[in-house]
Amino acid sequence: xxxxxxxxxxxxxxxxxxxxxxxxxxxxxxxxxxxxxxxxxxxxxxxxxxxxxxxxxxxxxxxxxxxxxxxxxxxxxxxxxxxxxxxxxxxxxxxxxxxxxxxxxxxxxxxxxxx
Amino acid sequence: xxxxxxxxxxxxxxxxxxxxxxxxxxxxxxxxxxxxxxxxxxxxxxxxxxxxxxxxxxxxxxxxxxxxxxxxxxxxxxxxxxxxxxxxxxxxxxxxxxxxxxxxxxxxxxxx
Numbered sequence: 001x002x003x004x005x006x007x008x009x010x011x012x013x014x015x016x017x018x019x020x021x022x023x024x025x026x027x028x029x030x031x032x033x034x035x036x037x038x039x040x041x042x043x044x045x046x047x048x049x050x051x052x053x054x055x056x057x058x059x060x061x062x063x064x065x066x067x068x069x070x071x072x073x074x075x076x077x078x079x080x081x082x083x084x085x086x087x088x089x090x091x092x093x094x095x096x097x098x099x100x101x102x103x104x105x106x107x108x109x110x111x112x113x114x115x
Numbered sequence: 116x117x118x119x120x121x122x123x124x125x126x127x128x129x130x131x132x133x134x135x136x137x138x139x140x141x142x143x144x145x146x147x148x149x150x151x152x153x154x155x156x157x158x159x160x161x162x163x164x165x166x167x168x169x170x171x172x173x174x175x176x177x178x179x180x181x182x183x184x185x186x187x188x189x190x191x192x193x194x195x196x197x198x199x200x201x202x203x204x205x206x207x208x209x210x211x212x213x214x215x216x217x218x219x220x221x222x223x224x225x226x227x
Binding site (some may be wrong): 014037042043044046047050095105106107108 | 117141148157158205207209212215216217218219220221
């Protein structure tokens with residue numbers, strides 16, 4: 001079965017704090033994609049990152065970093081020095097490589113960054 | 116990345132009426148998708164729309180309620196028919212492009 005779990009429903013931090021959003025997935029596929037999306041209050045879903053299952057290298061983009069660990073089936077997302085503009089709902093998703101209409105979203109984590 | 120636009124961005128409708136949502140992408144894509152996001156919930160796939168063939172609907176969604184058109188490789192429409200308050204949601208279209216799904220800005224629908 002394919003499943004994505006985001007156990008943190010809502011997180012509140014104060015500006016400049018670091019915050020990590022957890023994502024745990026389940027799949028029987030040997031190759032797959034993992035994604036993170038940001039949904040600000042405006043409602044648009046903004047693509048942040050895609051990871052292929054055979055590339056476990058961590059990635060950093062500015063204040064954002066992602067830790068992919070196949071051994072624990074996790075793909076966690078860290079925001080360093082959070083800002084108010086980071087306030088949004090963040091979704092982790094699992095995608096099948098050869099059947100791209102099969103996209104499995106987590107339930108989302110709402111991040112509130114307070115000034 | 117693919118740039119996607121949707122019309123309308125939001126609407127308030129009366130129950131029993133229908134609304135057609137348009138989705139336009141700036142490049143030709145094979146696969147387009149329609150999702151529903153109910154308030155405070157995650158995304159649920161309604162159907163996959165491929166050009167030149169009937170849309171493929173997910174369990175719980177039927178063509179009579181959510182007819183979809185896909186006349187070419189850059190455009191699709193989703194109609195929400197005979198609306199009820201339970202249809203109040205954000206409707207998002209997305210496209211598969213370069214091994215990623217990109218999403219439109221969404222259509223916020225409120226049914227009274």
